[in-house]
Amino acid sequence: MRKKIFKSMCLTxxxxxxxxxxxxxxxxxxDFESRMKSEVRAETDYIKxxxxxxxxxxxxxxxxxxxxxxxxxxxxxxxxxxYADPSTMENHRDRPExxxxxxxGAGEDTRTSDTLSKQTFYxxxxxxxxxxxxxxxxxxxxxxxxxxxxxxxxxAALLVAxxxxxxxxxxxxxxxxxxxxxxxEHPADNxxxxxxAPLLAKINRQNEVISRQMRSLKEKQEEFTSITENMSEGFxxxxxxxxxxxxxxxxxxxxxxxxxxxxxxxxxALTLNRSTGFRKAVDTALKGTRSExxxxxxxxxxxxMANPVLRDGKVMGAVVVILDITEREExxxxxxxxxxxxxHELKTPLTSISGFAEIIQNxxxxxxDIPRFAGNIYLESQRLISLVDDILNLSRLDEGExxxxxxxxxxxxxxxxxxxxxxxxxxKNGVVLTVSGERTEISGVRSIxxxxxxxxxxxxxxxxxxxxxxxxxxxxxxxxxSLTVADTGIGIPTADLDRVFERFYxxxxxxxxxxxxxxxxxxxxxHGAAYHNARVTLESTEGVGTAVTLIFPNIPT
Amino acid sequence: MRNxxxxxxxxxxxxxxxxxxxxxDAISTTAKALIDNDRELARRVKPIEREIDQKERDxxxxxxxxxxxxxxxxxxxRQISSALKxxxxxxxxxxxxxxxxxxxxxxxxxxxESKLHIKEMAQATIKMVTDSIESFVxxxxxxxxxxxxYDNVVDGLFNKVKTELIRLISEDSNNGEFCIDLxxxxxxxxRIGDHAVNVAEWVQYSLTGRKGSLLADADDxxxxxxxx
Numbered sequence: 001m002r003k004k005i006f007k008s009m010c011l012t013x014x015x016x017x018x019x020x021x022x023x024x025x026x027x028x029x030x031d032f033e034s035r036m037k038s039e040v041r042a043e044t045d046y047i048k049x050x051x052x053x054x055x056x057x058x059x060x061x062x063x064x065x066x067x068x069x070x071x072x073x074x075x076x077x078x079x080x081x082x083y084a085d086p087s088t089m090e091n092h093r094d095r096p097e098x099x100x101x102x103x104x105g106a107g108e109d110t111r112t113s114d115t116l117s118k119q120t121f122y123x124x125x126x127x128x129x130x131x132x133x134x135x136x137x138x139x140x141x142x143x144x145x146x147x148x149x150x151x152x153x154x155x156a157a158l159l160v161a162x163x164x165x166x167x168x169x170x171x172x173x174x175x176x177x178x179x180x181x182x183x184x185e186h187p188a189d190n191x192x193x194x195x196x197a198p199l200l201a202k203i204n205r206q207n208e209v210i211s212r213q214m215r216s217l218k219e220k221q222e223e224f225t226s227i228t229e230n231m232s233e234g235f236x237x238x239x240x241x242x243x244x245x246x247x248x249x250x251x252x253x254x255x256x257x258x259x260x261x262x263x264x265x266x267x268x269a270l271t272l273n274r275s276t277g278f279r280k281a282v283d284t285a286l287k288g289t290r291s292e293x294x295x296x297x298x299x300x301x302x303x304x305m306a307n308p309v310l311r312d313g314k315v316m317g318a319v320v321v322i323l324d325i326t327e328r329e330e331x332x333x334x335x336x337x338x339x340x341x342x343x344h345e346l347k348t349p350l351t352s353i354s355g356f357a358e359i360i361q362n363x364x365x366x367x368x369d370i371p372r373f374a375g376n377i378y379l380e381s382q383r384l385i386s387l388v389d390d391i392l393n394l395s396r397l398d399e400g401e402x403x404x405x406x407x408x409x410x411x412x413x414x415x416x417x418x419x420x421x422x423x424x425x426x427x428k429n430g431v432v433l434t435v436s437g438e439r440t441e442i443s444g445v446r447s448i449x450x451x452x453x454x455x456x457x458x459x460x461x462x463x464x465x466x467x468x469x470x471x472x473x474x475x476x477x478x479x480x481x482s483l484t485v486a487d488t489g490i491g492i493p494t495a496d497l498d499r500v501f502e503r504f505y506x507x508x509x510x511x512x513x514x515x516x517x518x519x520x521x522x523x524x525x526x527h528g529a530a531y532h533n534a535r536v537t538l539e540s541t542e543g544v545g546t547a548v549t550l551i552f553p554n555i556p557t
Numbered sequence: 558m559r560n561x562x563x564x565x566x567x568x569x570x571x572x573x574x575x576x577x578x579x580x581x582d583a584i585s586t587t588a589k590a591l592i593d594n595d596r597e598l599a600r601r602v603k604p605i606e607r608e609i610d611q612k613e614r615d616x617x618x619x620x621x622x623x624x625x626x627x628x629x630x631x632x633x634x635r636q637i638s639s640a641l642k643x644x645x646x647x648x649x650x651x652x653x654x655x656x657x658x659x660x661x662x663x664x665x666x667x668x669x670e671s672k673l674h675i676k677e678m679a680q681a682t683i684k685m686v687t688d689s690i691e692s693f694v695x696x697x698x699x700x701x702x703x704x705x706x707y708d709n710v711v712d713g714l715f716n717k718v719k720t721e722l723i724r725l726i727s728e729d730s731n732n733g734e735f736c737i738d739l740x741x742x743x744x745x746x747x748r749i750g751d752h753a754v755n756v757a758e759w760v761q762y763s764l765t766g767r768k769g770s771l772l773a774d775a776d777d778x779x780x781x782x783x784x785x
Binding site: 243270271 | 568570578694695
């Protein structure tokens with residue numbers, strides 16, 4: 001724009017100077033010519049009257065005039081010429097001005113020289129004696145005049161051009177400056193040219209539209225980010241080239257790439273993880289098929305689900321969701337183990353029962369042996385019943401919907417009650433049971449707490465030595481009410497300490513049948529404690545004894 | 558806005574990562590087959606190696622196309638030329654993993670029972686390959702340098718395994734074939750380590766424009782005095 005304005009201004013100025021020079025020259029020349037002509041006429045008239053008065057001799061006495069004076073007789077012969085010798089000159093009868101003068105008294109003509117650079121004006125008058133007096137004045141032609149003036153004109157044009165260019169550039173700057181200074185962020189505030197107003201108004205409207213759309217886009221983006229960021233599942237959006245378009249931090253965490261810098265994140269997803277499973281999932285999805293893979297990353301286990309993103313039937317990318325299924329896998333394993341254990345534990349007594357019954361049915365057993373066999377069947381079914389009871393208790397605790405009412409329980413009284421029930425078994429095993437402590441109350445479900453304490457004491461009796469001791473102590477501590485069952489039994493090896501609370505876990509698997517029990521006792525204690533918000537601690541030294549402490553929370557007063 | 562050239566460079570990068578991951582698969586499968594004496598697993602290495610070979614050809618033609626059509630300069634040129642070099646090292650890693658897998662079915666003895674340090678050697682080599690590829694993926698210069706350093710560990714383990722094998726043969730010459738086979742396996746692992754060093758050095762080159770000087774040393778076979 002600046003250039004254009006500048007150029008047009010310079011061009012206009014140059015054109016102006018050229019045209020005006022030409023016009024002035026032409027006009028001025030016209031004026032000059034007519035003055036010259038009237039001067040020539042006046043001079044001719046003057047010489048005519050002089051010649052008529054004093055004869056042709058006057059002519060030779062004329063001062064050297066610029067104008068050529070010629071005297072021609074009736075026949076056209078030249079009698080006198082102020083420039084040349086009349087004898088060498090040709091007959092002038094045919095000259096138009098002479099003819100006009102002879103016929104009309106006066107005549108004039110303008111003739112241009114061969115080179116066109118000069119033109120001569122002739123004025124002729126008829127004297128009283130019939131002779132013709134002619135005066136000629138030679139001047140430059142218009143063209144020659146212009147050509148002669150041309151250097152001056154060009155010089156002037158150059159000067160004008162120089163001045164104009166300086167002036168134009170200044171003016172151009174002046175004109176363009178307000179446009180350059182336009183604040184397009186706030187188009188309405190501009191006070192530039194009125195002609196710009198519609199444009200500015202339009203820009204203003206569009207600015208508003210854009211900023212509104214940007215805002216809503218940003219809000220949506222933020223909404224999306226806050227949703228994905230709060231997902232514990234990993235989330236990745238990839239393009240066809242496996243480049244990451246969007247992601248959340250969970251995805252990075254699950255894929256083990258927390259320490260990546262943001263510049264690296266906008267690269268290929270394979271920079272996050274390039275394990276076979278992940279590659280396969282992404283590749284399959286980018287070929288247009290949904291894919292699920294399980295990745296084992298260090299200690300964790302992740303499920304990767306990759307779905308293709310289709311547009312018009314063409315794969316545009318993939319959405320990858322990553323789930324942490326470590327716990328699920330672990331639970332699954334536990335469940336599988338539990339199912340296997342339950343089946344095994346249920347099957348053992350049933351096999352015995354079925355075996356004994358079969359022998360009796362076949363009549364192989366003697367009549368007097370039947371009571372012993374029936375006793376065995378009875379014992380095994382009792383074991384089966386207690387096993388099923390335990391499993392039922394456990395699953396009831398698992399479900400967390402025990403329909404029993406909470407009440408205040410005197411823990412010491414409950415412990416004494418349990419001890420009384422176990423007295424005969426203890427006596428048989430040669431174990432002494434003592435109960436001590438303060439009478440304190442806890443809040444709980446009596447049947448469950450009873451079951452828990454019974455299981456602990458039962459274990460203490462079962463896994464004790466001959467002449468061993470068991471002490472049950474109830475205490476009120478700052479943390480809550482504690483009940484400790486300590487025995488002087490065989491203890492638990494350190495390696496097994498973590499696992500004794502698992503269902504069906506037996507430290508000494510080979511002797512479990514002799515000792516009896518279901519392997520669910522401590523599991524019931526653990527679940528019962530969890531139900532009561534109680535804490536279980538277990539301390540044990542192999543060969544010295546075991547102490548299990550239950551700490552119930554205080555009843556809020 | 559990304560132009561076509563950048564897209565092709567990114568594609569080259571992705572293809573290299575995939576090839577690297579395949580190499581990792583190949584060597585870890587081989588090592589597992591070796592340690593667990595699992596012949597079924599050993600058979601799975603060959604297809605991986607073929608896939609790596611295919612990738613090598615793909616990447617080579619992609620590089621050629623980039624070089625001819627785009628006439629890259631400076632860092633882009635370095636990236637492409639180092640990709641060309643890297644891919645041949647990766648291909649060699651795949652080949653040698655496959656070579657080990659081919660020996661496995663004929664091994665007359667169990668590696669895990671022999672108490673040789675070949676298991677440690679396999680693990681150290683896997684670490685080198687993984688780290689070299691990781692350094693490429695993350696553009697991690699210190700990691701690339703550590704791979705070059707770590708070659709000494711693998712070389713040391715190679716010597717250790719060799720000494721153990723010599724002892725084993727001298728104890729009972731019937732072990733001869735087993736020991737020679739294992740020596741080959743160990744040698745292949747050692748070579749894989751060297752190729753991992755090369756990969757790491759090409760990573761270094763593409764990042765800094767300077768090639769590490771340790772390449773020549775890594776190619777040297779670490780003979781010890783008792784073998785000289």
